[in-house]
Amino acid sequence: DTGVSQNPRHKITKRGQNVTFRCDPISEHNRLYWYRQTLGQGPEFLTYFQNEAQLEKSRLLSDRFSAERPKGSFSTLEIQRTEQGDSAMYLCASSHSGRNTEAFFGQGTRLTVV
Amino acid sequence: AQSVTQLDSQVPVFEEAPVELRCNYSSSVSVYLFWYVQYPNQGLQLLLKYLSGSTLVESINGFEAEFNKSQTSFHLRKPSVHISDTAEYFCAVRRANFGNEKLTFGTGTRLTIIP
Numbered sequence: 567d568t569g570v571s572q573n574p575r576h577k578i579t580k581r582g583q584n585v586t587f588r589c590d591p592i593s594e595h596n597r598l599y600w601y602r603q604t605l606g607q608g609p610e611f612l613t614y615f616q617n618e619a620q621l622e623k624s625r626l627l628s629d630r631f632s633a634e635r636p637k638g639s640f641s642t643l644e645i646q647r648t649e650q651g652d653s654a655m656y657l658c659a660s661s662h663s664g665r666n667t668e669a670f671f672g673q674g675t676r677l678t679v680v
Numbered sequence: 681a682q683s684v685t686q687l688d689s690q691v692p693v694f695e696e697a698p699v700e701l702r703c704n705y706s707s708s709v710s711v712y713l714f715w716y717v718q719y720p721n722q723g724l725q726l727l728l729k730y731l732s733g734s735t736l737v738e739s740i741n742g743f744e745a746e747f748n749k750s751q752t753s754f755h756l757r758k759p760s761v762h763i764s765d766t767a768e769y770f771c772a773v774r775r776a777n778f779g780n781e782k783l784t785f786g787t788g789t790r791l792t793i794i795p
Contacts, residue, residue, distance in 0.1 A: 599782065601783075614782060670726070674722075674723045
């Protein structure tokens, strides 16, 4: 197992276009998280799944954002009608649902909206 | 809700000198505490964590952190830094005694090692 994998690593898109990112978690992990990190800031929680169920969404996740995790394996994060303010690093993490476990992060997808 | 304050946004340190990166948290419930490291254009790597037991926790590369409940702090220290320690360091918290849930991060401290 090579850890959490995110694709693409970089994405440049024009304002108004839709983009989709993919995250493949560590295979035995049932929880998957999405975070957003803007320049000079720490990561901010967006949403998380346990298996295929989306259990929590942050108020940061506007109507233009949607996340899915079909079959409880990989996840996708789609941003519709991108805005310049969406430019950020999007980080995915996965973990077990036990109490004393840790989250493992992928290398992130850097989105630039021009 | 929980919050994390990292008091120093940038810390320059000479190679082989000691360093302390400060982290304070606020929470109305018990928390677990973490330090993550981020190298340029990379994701986050867990450096060390406090869940329970000894309040002093150590990493494999010489960092240590001490949980101080009375001062609500979890400062990160290293007695002698190397050039390879240059990175951004994030302190994070999450609620204790629940299933793995979201992390709340501080704004990060950029550690720069001066040769």
